[in-house]
Amino acid sequence: MSEAPSPVSVRVELGARSYDILIGPGLLQDAGHHFAARLPGARALVVSDRTVAALHADRLLASLARAGVAATLLTLPPGETTKSFDHLMTVVDRILAERLERGDAVVALGGGVIGDLSGFAAGIARRGMRFVQVPTSLLAQVDSSVGGKTGINSPRGKNLVGVFHQPALVLADTDVLDTLPEREFRAGYAEVVKYGLIDRPDFFEWLEANRAAIFAGGPARVEAVAASCRAKAAVVAGDEREDGDRALLNLGHTFGHALESVARYDPARLVHGEGVSVGMALAHRFSRRLGLCPGQDAVRAEAHLRAAGLPTRIQEIPGEGFTLEALMDRIAQDKKVTRGSLTFILTHGLGRSFVARDVAPEALGAFLAEELAG
Numbered sequence: 001m002s003e004a005p006s007p008v009s010v011r012v013e014l015g016a017r018s019y020d021i022l023i024g025p026g027l028l029q030d031a032g033h034h035f036a037a038r039l040p041g042a043r044a045l046v047v048s049d050r051t052v053a054a055l056h057a058d059r060l061l062a063s064l065a066r067a068g069v070a071a072t073l074l075t076l077p078p079g080e081t082t083k084s085f086d087h088l089m090t091v092v093d094r095i096l097a098e099r100l101e102r103g104d105a106v107v108a109l110g111g112g113v114i115g116d117l118s119g120f121a122a123g124i125a126r127r128g129m130r131f132v133q134v135p136t137s138l139l140a141q142v143d144s145s146v147g148g149k150t151g152i153n154s155p156r157g158k159n160l161v162g163v164f165h166q167p168a169l170v171l172a173d174t175d176v177l178d179t180l181p182e183r184e185f186r187a188g189y190a191e192v193v194k195y196g197l198i199d200r201p202d203f204f205e206w207l208e209a210n211r212a213a214i215f216a217g218g219p220a221r222v223e224a225v226a227a228s229c230r231a232k233a234a235v236v237a238g239d240e241r242e243d244g245d246r247a248l249l250n251l252g253h254t255f256g257h258a259l260e261s262v263a264r265y266d267p268a269r270l271v272h273g274e275g276v277s278v279g280m281a282l283a284h285r286f287s288r289r290l291g292l293c294p295g296q297d298a299v300r301a302e303a304h305l306r307a308a309g310l311p312t313r314i315q316e317i318p319g320e321g322f323t324l325e326a327l328m329d330r331i332a333q334d335k336k337v338t339r340g341s342l343t344f345i346l347t348h349g350l351g352r353s354f355v356a357r358d359v360a361p362e363a364l365g366a367f368l369a370e371e372l373a374g
């Protein structure tokens with residue numbers, strides 16, 4: 001069997017909780033070796049969704065077996081509604097039923113849904129077990145597998161219940177993206193663009209020049225994943241629990257999460273990355289309306305998202321329910337709300353985002369009313 005090329009390694013520096021993100025083609029083949037080297041003697045519960053498990057679980061389980069790691073598989077339904085109390089119970093119960101110990105590991109093989117859910121289960125079962133991320137969607141490789149935010153949704157809003165629980169290792173095999181549906185690849189790309197729009201204008205320019213190559217696969221794709229992980233690792237290392245600048249990673253999310261919630265997490269209407277795309281375009285237009293962001297920068301940000309086939313307007317989301325009242329209600333549940341005041345990530349221009357506290361609800365309401373009117 002041919003050896004996979006050496007992976008790119010990105011370190012998340014968090015003192016005793018530091019860990020490596022390994023990125024590259026063919027990595028799944030060596031996953032067992034990397035797991036056993038970092039978590040010697042640990043057993044594994046691999047959690048996946050049925051779609052991903054059918055495509056990739058055999059290779060991961062075979063690799064773990066070759067490295068002498070005892071592992072079993074739990075599969076769950078795919079989709080955002082799996083981030084629920086019911087499925088959390090299922091994962092926790094399986095951990096306890098198998099008598100896994102604190103030193104054993106929950107291994108998330110899947111997209112952000114599986115990562116967020118099983119990371120939460122690992123964070124609370126036995127008051128915290130080891131956790132390994134094997135992200136299989138672009139979104140999970142560039143964002144959700146890194147940084148330790150885990151959780152589930154509540155009927156009252158998105159990601160409202162969860163814990164910070166860092167993984168011990170992240171293994172991103174870029175070859176698995178070959179089976180990802182194109183729409184999901186585009187959705188993940190929105191979070192890649194986010195890093196450029198936050199504070200990396202050079203990266204944004206590189207994306208403008210390399211978008212087609214990234215979508216085609218090959219070295220540009222690996223570089224886009226690695227650059228995104230470096231960007232996220234730097235932010236997380238500086239502010240693990242979102243007391244300050246980590247909130248920048250929420251660019252587009254206050255709007256996006258409200259849209260996802262109103263759309264009832266129905267993937268036929270909106271998936272997370274698409275919500276973030278609309279949300280980032282709204283954040284740029286809101287910033288322009290407030291006189292903070294030059295018009296041409298808002299236009300350029302939106303043009304790149306559209307060139308990638310992503311939505312940028314609320315009207316593009318199919319279905320009913322996008323009223324001013326419904327959106328303002330969800331936005332009021334945002335975790336960044338402090339003493340009742342709204343916090344948004346706004347921007348002074350391309351790659352010049354900042355955390356804006358005390359955003360006036362009247363200004364927000366007037367802006368959204370205009371957006372909804374078209």
Ligand SMILES: NC(=O)c1ccc[n+]([C@@H]2O[C@H](COP(=O)([O-])OP(=O)(O)OC[C@H]3O[C@@H](n4cnc5c(N)ncnc54)[C@H](O)[C@@H]3O)[C@@H](O)[C@H]2O)c1
Binds near residue numbers: 051052179187
């Ligand atoms: N924790 C964080 O920091 C963080 C960051 C960003 C997003 N998120 C969360 O992540 C979730 C979105 O993640 P996502 O976009 O990966 O969604 P997802 O997990 O639902 O995966 C998207 C779809 O792609 C399928 N899929 C995944 N990998 C595949 C592959 N290689 N081949 C074929 N199909 C594959 C899945 O079965 C699913 O149907 C949201 O819940 C969001 O809130 C969390």
Ligand SMILES: O=C(O)C(=O)C[C@@H](O)[C@H](O)[C@H](O)COP(=O)(O)O
Binds near residue numbers: 143147191242249253
């Ligand atoms: O890691 C972070 O911090 C992020 O905000 C990354 C986001 O892309 C991600 O969607 C995250 O789950 C949002 O978290 P939330 O705290 O706004 O629920």
Ligand SMILES: [Zn+2]
Binds near residue numbers: 143191253272276
């Ligand atoms: Zn996100």
